[in-house]
Each structure stands twice: as structure tokens, then as C-alpha cells.
Amino acid sequence: MTDPAFLFLGNQDLSGILRGRSVPHARMSEAMAGGLPWVPANITIGALDTLPPDNPFGPMGEIRFAPDPEAMVRLGSHGDGPVFDLALCDHLTMDCAPWPWCPRLALKDAVAALTAQGLTMRAAFEHEFTVHGLDQPVHVAFSLSAGRVVAPLADRVLATLDAAGFTLEQFQAEYGASQFEISAVPADPLTAADRCVLTLETIRDTARGMGLRASFLPKPALDRVGNGVHVHFSLWRGGRNVTCEGDWLTADSAPFAAGLLDEAEGLIPLTVLSANSYARLRPHSWVGAFTGIGVRNRETMLRLVPRARAADGSNPGASIEYRVTDATANPYLVLAAIIRAGLGGIAAGKPAPPDVAQDPADLSEAERARLNLRPLPQSIGAALTPLAEDRARAWLGAPLAGAYFSCRRNDARHAAEMSFEDLAARLSLVY
Numbered sequence: 411m412t413d414p415a416f417l418f419l420g421n422q423d424l425s426g427i428l429r430g431r432s433v434p435h436a437r438m439s440e441a442m443a444g445g446l447p448w449v450p451a452n453i454t455i456g457a458l459d460t461l462p463p464d465n466p467f468g469p470m471g472e473i474r475f476a477p478d479p480e481a482m483v484r485l486g487s488h489g490d491g492p493v494f495d496l497a498l499c500d501h502l503t504m505d506c507a508p509w510p511w512c513p514r515l516a517l518k519d520a521v522a523a524l525t526a527q528g529l530t531m532r533a534a535f536e537h538e539f540t541v542h543g544l545d546q547p548v549h550v551a552f553s554l555s556a557g558r559v560v561a562p563l564a565d566r567v568l569a570t571l572d573a574a575g576f577t578l579e580q581f582q583a584e585y586g587a588s589q590f591e592i593s594a595v596p597a598d599p600l601t602a603a604d605r606c607v608l609t610l611e612t613i614r615d616t617a618r619g620m621g622l623r624a625s626f627l628p629k630p631a632l633d634r635v636g637n638g639v640h641v642h643f644s645l646w647r648g649g650r651n652v653t654c655e656g657d658w659l660t661a662d663s664a665p666f667a668a669g670l671l672d673e674a675e676g677l678i679p680l681t682v683l684s685a686n687s688y689a690r691l692r693p694h695s696w697v698g699a700f701t702g703i704g705v706r707n708r709e710t711m712l713r714l715v716p717r718a719r720a721a722d723g724s725n726p727g728a729s730i731e732y733r734v735t736d737a738t739a740n741p742y743l744v745l746a747a748i749i750r751a752g753l754g755g756i757a758a759g760k761p762a763p764p765d766v767a768q769d770p771a772d773l774s775e776a777e778r779a780r781l782n783l784r785p786l787p788q789s790i791g792a793a794l795t796p797l798a799e800d801r802a803r804a805w806l807g808a809p810l811a812g813a814y815f816s817c818r819r820n821d822a823r824h825a826a827e828m829s830f831e832d833l834a835a836r837l838s839l840v841y
């Protein structure tokens with residue numbers, strides 16, 4: 411690989427889009443040490459590149475990007491184009507204090523609150539996406555042939571991530587047309603979110619360099635399967651995975667999971683970001699369109715995934731899968747919200763939720779009510795409630811929550827002015 415020409419500093423904004431600016435590589439040491447100035451309002455630019463009318467920043471002010479040398483990747487050249495380094499950043503004030511709107515700092519705060527309870531989390535993002543431009547007459551789900559067709563892309567992505575110091579757990583041809591999936595290896599929450607951003611950008615950028623287009627749009631068409639993101643997380647205490655005992659939740663994970671389920675209406679706008687995303691949350695589509703947790707159940711919001719038990723009875727590979735998010739969401743906010751809602755469940759000493767052993771959509775309303783299985787909002791308008799904004803304020807602080815909800819209301823306004831198809835076509839080029 412030739413020497414990099416530019417260093418790009420930035421991170422995901424409140425619409426899950428990586429934005430930032432580049433310096434010539436000769437200025438790398440200076441930029442890595444001192445950061446770069448940035449414009450506060452930029453964090454609220456939406457997917458259609460418009461600022462929300464009630465955006466809190468206006469034209470004033472300046473903040474700093476503070477890059478983390480642990481969160482970098484070197485993106486290869488596209489033909490004759492230059493090599494780029496990408497470094498992910500915190501957003502700080504000019505005095506290098508935490509900036510209250512920074513998603514990465516919100517996650518660091520949530521992790522500190524978890525640690526204060528004697529718990530740690532390991533998390534791994536699993537992404538589904540569509541690759542446009544592949545030469546395959548038919549996409550056979552989960553087949554070797556589809557896997558081979560995308561293998562040159564996957565191979566380059568793996569080499570890039572390997573050079574950045576991490577790898578992926580697996581990739582596969584998914585069920586949908588030209589749909590693929592990659593899964594990350596579990597890591598601490600901040601590393602998991604950083605790797606999520608680096609992986610998404612590497613896949614998009616590498617595909618572009620090969621004349622392909624990778625799109626993580628959650629619902630490409632109403633009659634096609636969605637591109638989901640599933641977040642696998644496990645809770646650890648004293649070096650032991652305390653997510654599962656036998657095939658069920660533990661004294662640590664039961665109240666945490668109950669917190670997530672009881673706060674579903676607050677979690678959803680933070681983990682289901684775009685107007686397009688809500689079309690994915692349909693029953694019978696292996697997404698989880700109802701609250702609830704079930705052992706190995708792919709139709710509940712949470713899936714408990716017990717793995718092989720160790721000789722001492724522990725379950726070191728067990729995880730809970732949070733199924734109702736997608737790649738339009740900001741991964742720092744997704745994990746921060748999960749941790750905060752879970753901690754709320756622990757603080758309240760919530761009892762274990764019932765194990766849901768069926769597809770909730772196949773149960774009667776009375777049965778769903780008995781198991782407290784609530785349908786998740788089916789549109790961005792239905793999700794943006796005062797209650798949800800209140801929960802976001804409690805979990806992320808009033809400034810970040812306020813700006814985030816301004817962005818979502820702006821999304822909802824745009825969505826109301828466009829057909830599903832027009833919005834999907836546009837967002838497919840962004841996400």
C-alpha cells in the first residue's frame with residue numbers, strides 16, 4: 411500500500427453519519443496531538459443534509475475533535491486515488507472539557523455507571539447489508555456461491571481491519587437478495603462501538619473502491635427483508651460471564667433485561683433512528699416487533715442466546731441479543747441507552763421477565779397482555795413521544811437528548827413529504 415496522503419478526523423453525528431475533515435499527512439502528528447476545530451451545528455445535520463429548524467446551535471461557536479489513536483483504520487486507494495487514515499474522535503470544548511452533545515462521551519459515562527455497579531459489558535455488533543453491483547445471476551441464501559461472489563470484498567475488508575488491529579467473527583451470504591452479514595468479535599462497549607464505525611466505513615469505502623456499493627439501509631423495499639443490526643451483549647462480574655445460568659437469566663441479567671423491556675418505548679427512538687428504519691419493525695420478519703425476551707427467539711425484542719456450558723456450570727459464551735436497531739443508529743448512543751435502561755432495571759430490582767417461547771404475533775391479544783408483550787412503534791411519528799424524550803434526557807443529558815430529538819423531528823418532517831420509495835432511494839446512497 412502506498413503512503414497515506416490524508417488523515418480524516420471525525421466521528422458519527424446524531425444521524426449516524428460519519429462527518430469530519432482531513433489534513434495532509436505531513437500534519438498528522440500535530441492533528442493527533444492537538445485535534446482539529448469543528449462546528450457545533452454539524453452534529454445535527456441530518457441524512458438529507460439539512461439542519462433541523464430548532465437546532466440548538468446556529469452559526470456560532472467552535473468545538474474540537476480529539477482523536478483517539480486506538481480507534482484508527484487505514485483505507486486503501488481507489489484506483490489512482492490516495493490512501494486515507496481515519497481516526498475517530500471525541501468532541502471536546504475549546505478548553506478540552508467534555509462537550510455535552512458528544513455521543514462517544516455519553517457512552518463513556520454510561521460505562522462508568524455500569525462499572526460503579528461492579529459490572530462490565532462485552533458487546534459485538536452484527537450487521538446486515540446489501541451489496542449493489544455484484545455479478546451474480548441469482549443470490550442463493552447462505553450459499554457458498556454467494557459467499558464466493560462477495561469474497562473479494564470481504565477479503566479486502568478483513569485485511570484492512572486486520573491491519574487496524576482487529577478482526578471479524580464471520581461473514582455470510584444472508585437471506586435477502588445480495589444481502590450479506592458480518593459479525594464482530596465481542597469487546598468492551600467503547601471498543602465495540604468504535605469498531606462498528608470503523609467496520610461500516612471500511613466496508614462502504616472498500617466497496618466503492620471496487621466499483622460496488624454497500625448499503626446498510628434498514629428497509630430497501632417494503633416487500634424485501636430488512637438490513638438489521640443485532641447487538642450481542644453479555645454482563646460480567648468478577649471475570650465471570652453472568653448473563654446466563656443454565657438456559658436462563660441470572661440475578662444480574664434478569665433485572666437488566668427487564669429494564670430494557672420496560673423502557674422499550676424510550677429505547678426505540680435512540681436505537682431505531684431513521685424514518686425508513688420503522689418499516690423494518692414488522693411482525694413475522696425475524697426482527698422483534700414486540701417487547702419480550704425469549705430463549706433463541708428471533709421474534710422478540712431481546713433474544714437470549716445461551717451457548718455451551720463450561721465444566722463449572724458457567725456460560726462464558728452466553729449473550730443477550732438486542733435485535734431492534736440498524737446501521738442508521740449511532741452505535742455509541744445505542745450502547746449508552748442499553749446500559750442506562752438496564753441499570754434502571756437493576757436499581758429498581760425488577761423481577762425476571764417471562765420467557766417467550768412463541769412468535770408474539772401468533773398469540774392472542776389477551777395472551778400478549780398477560781406476558782406484557784407490547785407492539786413496538788410502527789412509524790417515526792409514533793415513536794417520538796414526550797415520554798421517550800424524557801427517557802433520553804435522563805440517560806444522555808438534556809442537551810444531547812434535545813438536539814437528538816430535533817434531528818428526529820426533522821427526519822419525520824422530511825419523511826412526511828416523500829414517498830417510502832423516494833426516501834429509501836435517497837437514504838440508500840447515504841447509509
Ligand code: GLU
Nearest residue numbers: 635636637638696697708
Ligand atoms: N434480516 C433480519 C433483520 O432485519 C434478521 C434476520 C436474522 O435473524 O438474521 O433484523
Ligand code: MG
Nearest residue numbers: 537538584591
Ligand atoms: Mg442475520
